[in-house]
Amino acid sequence: MNQVTAILLGAGARGQVYANYAKQHPEELKIVAVAEPKMERRSQFCECFDISEQAQYSTWEQLLAQPRMADAAIICTLDDMHTQPALIALEKGYNVLLEKPMSNTEEECQAIEKAARENSCVLSVCHVLRYTPFYQKLKQLIDEGAIGTVAAIDQIENVAYWHQAHSFVRGNWRNSTQTSSMILQKGCHDMDIIAWLIGQKCERLSSFGSLQHFTLKNAPLDAPDCCMNGCSHSDNCIYYAPKLYLTDNIGWPTDMISTDLSYEGRLRALKTGPYGRCVYHCDNNVVDRQVVNMEFTGGAVATFTMTAFTTESARQIKIMGTKGQISADMNTNTIKLHRFCEVEPSSIEVPLLIESNNYGHGGGDYYLMRDFVHLIQNGGSSLSSAQASLQSHSMCFAAERARLTHETVELI
Numbered sequence: 001m002n003q004v005t006a007i008l009l010g011a012g013a014r015g016q017v018y019a020n021y022a023k024q025h026p027e028e029l030k031i032v033a034v035a036e037p038k039m040e041r042r043s044q045f046c047e048c049f050d051i052s053e054q055a056q057y058s059t060w061e062q063l064l065a066q067p068r069m070a071d072a073a074i075i076c077t078l079d080d081m082h083t084q085p086a087l088i089a090l091e092k093g094y095n096v097l098l099e100k101p102m103s104n105t106e107e108e109c110q111a112i113e114k115a116a117r118e119n120s121c122v123l124s125v126c127h128v129l130r131y132t133p134f135y136q137k138l139k140q141l142i143d144e145g146a147i148g149t150v151a152a153i154d155q156i157e158n159v160a161y162w163h164q165a166h167s168f169v170r171g172n173w174r175n176s177t178q179t180s181s182m183i184l185q186k187g188c189h190d191m192d193i194i195a196w197l198i199g200q201k202c203e204r205l206s207s208f209g210s211l212q213h214f215t216l217k218n219a220p221l222d223a224p225d226c227c228m229n230g231c232s233h234s235d236n237c238i239y240y241a242p243k244l245y246l247t248d249n250i251g252w253p254t255d256m257i258s259t260d261l262s263y264e265g266r267l268r269a270l271k272t273g274p275y276g277r278c279v280y281h282c283d284n285n286v287v288d289r290q291v292v293n294m295e296f297t298g299g300a301v302a303t304f305t306m307t308a309f310t311t312e313s314a315r316q317i318k319i320m321g322t323k324g325q326i327s328a329d330m331n332t333n334t335i336k337l338h339r340f341c342e343v344e345p346s347s348i349e350v351p352l353l354i355e356s357n358n359y360g361h362g363g364g365d366y367y368l369m370r371d372f373v374h375l376i377q378n379g380g381s382s383l384s385s386a387q388a389s390l391q392s393h394s395m396c397f398a399a400e401r402a403r404l405t406h407e408t409v410e411l412i
């Protein structure tokens, strides 16, 4: 197989995850240039991936201003910095791996889909769940008719209280005016999976949800703006920043707060950066709970629940068909199939490749990357193409409109 070359735009958390594929499979993928404005992050990355000085850029604009220098562009900048790099990269003939959400606005998602359609390049959106052995198995069972025709799906996204605090109260995705709504940011994976499993178009939906807990009205009396400013509630508060970030765990999410992960480095980051802030004194506005009700062509219905208030950070799904039901938990990688004609349910094996062990999202990060590289090498169509992703992104935009207006939104 030919080695695929790629440029990376944004060497943050996600960029590093995908780039790791090149470390693991150097015969398949080589990162040849990077754009990353954070100097320390950029030099750590370039040292690790052996990227020459001429191939290091501060911004994606600078990198994409150069003539095309690789087969693929991996776009891992933050949400509001996806559209322009994606459009320019496609125009230059790069195959594009684009982080989700495609964009924060529906119009821009449509523009990306149009550009991908008009180009002969691969464009894969990082809907990593589609690629996990867990959801692949569920899709296979449904398509084989193991439970007859799907009548209803319930999917729960257990965000986990600490993950909500890290990403959606203190962190990057706390404020929809700066990034996107929770349903687009986090729930786009779920809406995508539901639509993909059902295999039909969503015709209409409604949604409810709000931000209730992580607000000023719930701040303990006299709690300072920052945990590090002598908070008298440190013993009792589960969100006290040192309890989350000054522990033995220096992996995710702690490694997001600073590039200096020594105790002193992390302490400094909590004192000066956003992750030390009191969770009740932040500038967050995204919901901490939301439900979406959907109806699909053919009559299948689905519900999606997202909640911050769980211990585990994982998804559960129940799929109810005319001939049986499936209950599955992504956290434990367990699938139970109960056909109505059988007395007992059976447990279904979810095979995992050993290579995917160190990747997140149930191995989805690994399988997505592998698929992307193989598509460039061998051709074919992407499982998470711009067209498929636009459909589920549109459901998210509609769900947010429905939540804000309290009205049912028609999609067809």
Ligand SMILES: NC(=O)c1ccc[n+]([C@@H]2O[C@H](COP(=O)([O-])OP(=O)(O)OC[C@H]3O[C@@H](n4cnc5c(N)ncnc54)[C@H](O)[C@@H]3O)[C@@H](O)[C@H]2O)c1
Pocket (backbone or CB within 6 Å): 009, 010, 011, 012, 013, 014, 015, 035, 036, 037, 038, 041, 058, 059, 060, 061, 076, 077, 078, 079, 081, 099, 100, 101, 126, 127, 128, 172, 361
């Ligand atoms: N697929 C998934 O499941 C999944 C999970 C988490 C995040 N994401 C998405 O991945 C994207 C990146 O998230 P992340 O967690 O890696 O964030 P991050 O902040 O760790 O990484 C973003 C990087 O982009 C860099 N950057 C900023 N301006 C730039 C510029 N002009 N040119 C080049 N680089 C620039 C930043 O310095 C940073 O290193 C987001 O869109 C996020 O929503 C997807």
